[in-house]
Amino acid sequence: NAGVTQTPKFRILKIGQSMTLQCTQDMNHNYMYWYRQDPGMGLKLIYYSVGAGITDKGEVPNGYNVSRSTTEDFPLRLELAAPSQTSVYFCASSFWNAEAFFGQGTRLTVV
């Protein structure tokens, strides 16, 4: 099992560019989450999904969009990147009330 796979691992974006962070899990988990972690800070929930076709906002959703067309995939879209979106992004998945599994993270720099 690959677990939770995030791509890319690193990316540099220019202000105003767009990109999609990919997240795929092969454990058939229904719950998937996107977090951002700013330097020296804790993880903040951006968006989450409880199943295919269902997404909801977390603590810091502004500037991001998500979709969940399949159980396996939960891409995070950044439109019009801003320096404030420089962060490390983590994707996670789980069943309800069960262990959570995390991707390796994507380090994004917006310049």
Next chain:
Amino acid sequence: KNEVEQSPQNLTAQEGEFITINCSYSVGISALHWLQQHPGGGIVSLFMLSSGKKKHGRLIATINIQEKHSSLHITASHPRDSAVYICAPLGQGGSEKLVFGKGTKLTVNP
């Protein structure tokens, strides 16, 4: 507002010491995760518990749902335990969000 408080924020210990990290939350939950984030950034799940106590090796996690409090204990601490430990209550107030505490940075010196 759902709140998660961890204490202490930073903890320095000598190898072999018994470590306790505390987590308190403000509204009812269905379960709580304890996670470990290593200096390289990777995040690993240590425990998920909804009642009582769980033990894995030198790690012990307890939770008191009524008192809205959980603790993570490390016995015979070792420098390789140095990491950030994070609690994440699940299902606060009926929500399906998994929200993280700010974490406790543990440094174990040889």
